[in-house]
Amino acid sequence: MKTKSLAMAGVLLITALLAGVLAGQKTSPLTPLPEPLAPGRDACTSILVGKDASTDGSVLTTHTSDCGTCDWTWRHVSAADHKPGSTRQMYHIDQYKTWPPSEGLRWDLIKKSDAGYAIPEVPHTYGYHHGMFGYMNENQVALGESSIGCQRRMHNPTPTAGLDISTLTLIAMERAKTAREAIQIMGSLAEKYGYGFYDDGEMLAVSDPNEAWIFEIMPVGPLWTPKSGKPGAVWAAQRVPDDEVSVCPNESRIGEIDLANKDFFMASPNVISLAVDMGFYDPKGGKPFNWKKAYSPQEGSAASTNGRIQRLWRFFDLAAPSRKFKPETPNMDFPFSVKPDRRLSLQDVMDMTRDRSYGTPFDPVQGIRGGPFKNPSYYRQTRLIDDGRAEYTTVTQCRASLPGPIGGIVWISFGSQDTACYMPFYAGATELPKSFAVGDHWVFSRDSARWAFDYADFHVQVAYSEAIQDVKAVQARYEGELIARIPEIDRQALELYKKKPAEAARFLTGFGLNNAKTVVDAWWKLGDDLLVKYNRLYLYDTQKRIYERGKPATPDWWKKAVRVFDILMEPDKK
Amino acid sequence: MNRYLRTVIFAGCFVLLSGAGGLGQTVPKAGLPVLTTSAGQSADVESLNAVMEEAGIKYDYCDVPTADLLASGVGLAGKQSAATGFHVEVHTDLDKFPAGTAYKTVIIAIGASLKGMGASGLTLENEEARLKKLIDFCKQKKILVMAVHLGGESKRGAPGSDNERMIDAVAPLSDYIVVTRDSNKDGRFTKISKSKNIPLTEIEYVLGLVDIVKQILL
Numbered sequence: 012m013k014t015k016s017l018a019m020a021g022v023l024l025i026t027a028l029l030a031g032v033l034a035g036q037k038t039s040p041l042t043p044l045p046e047p048l049a050p051g052r053d054a055c056t057s058i059l060v061g062k063d064a065s066t067d068g069s070v071l072t073t074h075t076s077d078c079g080t081c082d083w084t085w086r087h088v089s090a091a092d093h094k095p096g097s098t099r100q101m102y103h104i105d106q107y108k109t110w111p112p113s114e115g116l117r118w119d120l121i122k123k124s125d126a127g128y129a130i131p132e133v134p135h136t137y138g139y140h141h142g143m144f145g146y147m148n149e150n151q152v153a154l155g156e157s158s159i160g161c162q163r164r165m166h167n168p169t170p171t172a173g174l175d176i177s178t179l180t181l182i183a184m185e186r187a188k189t190a191r192e193a194i195q196i197m198g199s200l201a202e203k204y205g206y207g208f209y210d211d212g213e214m215l216a217v218s219d220p221n222e223a224w225i226f227e228i229m230p231v232g233p234l235w236t237p238k239s240g241k242p243g244a245v246w247a248a249q250r251v252p253d254d255e256v257s258v259c260p261n262e263s264r265i266g267e268i269d270l271a272n273k274d275f276f277m278a279s280p281n282v283i284s285l286a287v288d289m290g291f292y293d294p295k296g297g298k299p300f301n302w303k304k305a306y307s308p309q310e311g312s313a314a315s316t317n318g319r320i321q322r323l324w325r326f327f328d329l330a331a332p333s334r335k336f337k338p339e340t341p342n343m344d345f346p347f348s349v350k351p352d353r354r355l356s357l358q359d360v361m362d363m364t365r366d367r368s369y370g371t372p373f374d375p376v377q378g379i380r381g382g383p384f385k386n387p388s389y390y391r392q393t394r395l396i397d398d399g400r401a402e403y404t405t406v407t408q409c410r411a412s413l414p415g416p417i418g419g420i421v422w423i424s425f426g427s428q429d430t431a432c433y434m435p436f437y438a439g440a441t442e443l444p445k446s447f448a449v450g451d452h453w454v455f456s457r458d459s460a461r462w463a464f465d466y467a468d469f470h471v472q473v474a475y476s477e478a479i480q481d482v483k484a485v486q487a488r489y490e491g492e493l494i495a496r497i498p499e500i501d502r503q504a505l506e507l508y509k510k511k512p513a514e515a516a517r518f519l520t521g522f523g524l525n526n527a528k529t530v531v532d533a534w535w536k537l538g539d540d541l542l543v544k545y546n547r548l549y550l551y552d553t554q555k556r557i558y559e560r561g562k563p564a565t566p567d568w569w570k571k572a573v574r575v576f577d578i579l580m581e582p583d584k585k
Numbered sequence: 586m587n588r589y590l591r592t593v594i595f596a597g598c599f600v601l602l603s604g605a606g607g608l609g610q611t612v613p614k615a616g617l618p619v620l621t622t623s624a625g626q627s628a629d630v631e632s633l634n635a636v637m638e639e640a641g642i643k644y645d646y647c648d649v650p651t652a653d654l655l656a657s658g659v660g661l662a663g664k665q666s667a668a669t670g671f672h673v674e675v676h677t678d679l680d681k682f683p684a685g686t687a688y689k690t691v692i693i694a695i696g697a698s699l700k701g702m703g704a705s706g707l708t709l710e711n712e713e714a715r716l717k718k719l720i721d722f723c724k725q726k727k728i729l730v731m732a733v734h735l736g737g738e739s740k741r742g743a744p745g746s747d748n749e750r751m752i753d754a755v756a757p758l759s760d761y762i763v764v765t766r767d768s769n770k771d772g773r774f775t776k777i778s779k780s781k782n783i784p785l786t787e788i789e790y791v792l793g794l795v796d797i798v799k800q801i802l803l
Contacts, residue, residue: 103739107699107700124739125739126739127738127739127767163631163634164631164635164638166628166631166632166635167632168627168628168629168631168632168696168735168736168740169629169632169735169736169737169765169790169791170736170737170738170739170765170767171790171791208739211628232635233631233632233635233636233735233791234635234636234639234790234791234792234795236789236790236792
């Protein structure tokens with residue numbers, strides 16, 4: 012009893028000391044450590060913005076390709092004509108599989124994973140840019156991705172599943188003129204050839220200059236065979252209203268579906284019957300069919316999981332703060348989409364991909380979590396929109412006011428969004444930088460664009476709260492100023508396009524390549540500059556050639572917190 | 586086609602379809618209770634579990650059982666799943682086989698997944714060591730080990746690949762092997778079957794495993 016009382020007194024003392032230490036800091040009530048997320052529930056975030064919800068009429072989608080060990084390389088696939096009777100060979104593409112750079116390029120090595128069949132080729136395939144997935148074709152059909160999972164019994168990792176999500180996105184790029192067409196192409200192929208193998212429940216943000224859709228697809232279980240006569244996949248798609256925005260943070264977003272409303276819903280023929288057959292939905296239960304509740308149910312809220320699944324709430328709170336969405340609301344009860352309080356600009360959306368939930372109950376630097384320099388990477392328990400693990404992040408921009416090759420832009424940022432820079436590549440560009448096609452996580456390479464951004468990011472970690480200001484200054488120059496220049500690039504490209512589209516393509520290709528080289532070089536230099544400036548955790552002024560040993564200053568609250576910890580860890584006196 | 590030839594073909598097909606193996610070996614009669622598990626933590630074990638459910642066979646499942654956990658028998662000592670890295674499901678009919686009843690059969694779905702092993706905090710070496718102890722225990726206690734490979738050719742990988750190492754860790758030590766035809770395109774399992782005299786059955790689709798588990802377990 013005496014020991015218990017002493018322990019309690021100790022806890023109270025420490026609490027009081029910490030309260031004193033943190034006095035003056037803006038903090039929210041501390042939340043306990045959440046449980047880790049299951050694989051597949053801790054990956055990418057995809058945002059969608061309808062054309063009347065953006066400031067310039069763009070349809071915008073994003074994809075934070077969050078992994079940490081995956082491939083980050085990009086390439087352009089040229090448009091091509093195909094002879095009648097030709098076929099397209101199919102390959103299985105594992106999102107997580109990488110090869111050492113010494114073995115070759117990923118997109119050549121993928122061909123070792125032959126799926127064992129080919130499908131009839133179309134007469135003409137469109138040019139497009141792709142990374143781990145297809146992102147933007149010359150018709151401004153654009154994609155983003157987020158894994159959403161599905162009921163375990165639906166998984167089909169067997170060879171009867173002839174298609175994975177990556178392959179579906181590449182074929183959509185090759186063949187689609189519109190978002191709706193992309194959905195129909197992917198859905199019908201998956202039904203015929205079976206879907207799954209390396210993937211299970213997946214969401215794609217499918218857009219074009221007029222519409223943004225959430226497309227969700229799932230396997231139908233390992234016992235499916237092509238001879239069954241039944242679809243080898245189940246899928247549904249719902250359109251985001253033009254004046255609204257939506258998000259997918261590894262959670263199914265489609266609820267009740269109204270297939271009579273063809274302007275807003277599409278689905279495979281087995282969309283309800285499969286759920287009934289597998290026991291996920293009882294039509295006699297008196298409730299309408301609900302896609303996500305049947306196929307990909309999830310319990311909990313941002314609050315109940317201590318921030319583990321807070322991205323959904325955070326996005327809605329960012330987009331429409333006037334709606335006062337509550338973190339206690341179960342995620343399954345959030346609306347499909349919301350009208351934002353104000354129209355979102357391209358930069359707003361880029362900033363959303365950099366969000367770290369600062370100032371919320373899930374703030375990663377509240378209290379002492381971020382260390383003396385408020386580093387959001389120290390506390391990895393809460394899953395943020397920007398959690399630093401992105402292989403790359405994309406923002407796709409589709410604009411109805413311009414022809415496809417000029418209207419479509421995929422903005423690519425490598426590594427952690429907060430310390431990187433978005434670089435634009437027009438849909439009509441016919442080449443991506445060579446530095447985008449190489450590199451992996453295990454071999455440092457100055458030839459790889461991605462490493463320039465990791466290099467700068469690494470040096471930001473030392474004194475985050477100070478160094479991030481340096482990064483923001485460089486971002487404003489290479490990203491902010493470039494966004495402002497885009498209307499002029501559009502104008503020049505359009506003039507060329509009217510005379511000769513091929514000239515416009517050359518111009519846009521050159522623009523993308525030159526800008527990317529400038530930015531990548533700037534980030535290598537940024538990394539060097541940060542290394543010098545914060546070397547040994549002093550502050551070196553390279554202009555005046557002086558250094559200050561007292562800076563960057565360790566805040567007083569941190570020094571006090573260290574003292575409190577010392578008291579806590581003091582050995583018992585005998 | 587003469588009547589004799591038709592009879593031979595029919596008999597051959599029957600032997601294959603009935604799971605009696607194509608190599609003249611006798612398929613062992615296994616028994617309940619049964620535990621399903623994975624070698625390599627790929628999603629293929631989910632296919633195996635779906636087969637068990639389709640066949641109406643009550644089973645226990647653990648993704649990374651140790652020999653000690655296997656020894657605790659039906660119910661797996663009441664262990665609970667963790668958020669990640671350890672998963673347990675107990676479906677065995679406890680009226681027929683009370684908790685603690687020794688398993689008679691272990692079915693291992695072979696398939697390596699770095700993602701799956703990573704989630705379980707395993708390396709290939711850990712996984713091989715765990716499987717060796719598990720199978721040694723089965724041999725000692727005369728628990729039948731059935732190895733299945735359902736992932737097909739693309740998941741097999743090159744010699745020395747993660748998946749191949751999982752095959753080496755399990756298939757040659759098993760009592761019965763069932764593989765999809767696509768998994769055995771290079772005859773790898775046929776060679777193991779012949780050299781170790783282990784009955785082997787090839788199936789076209791995973792669906793074909795439903796009748797096999799019914800035959801050998803019920």
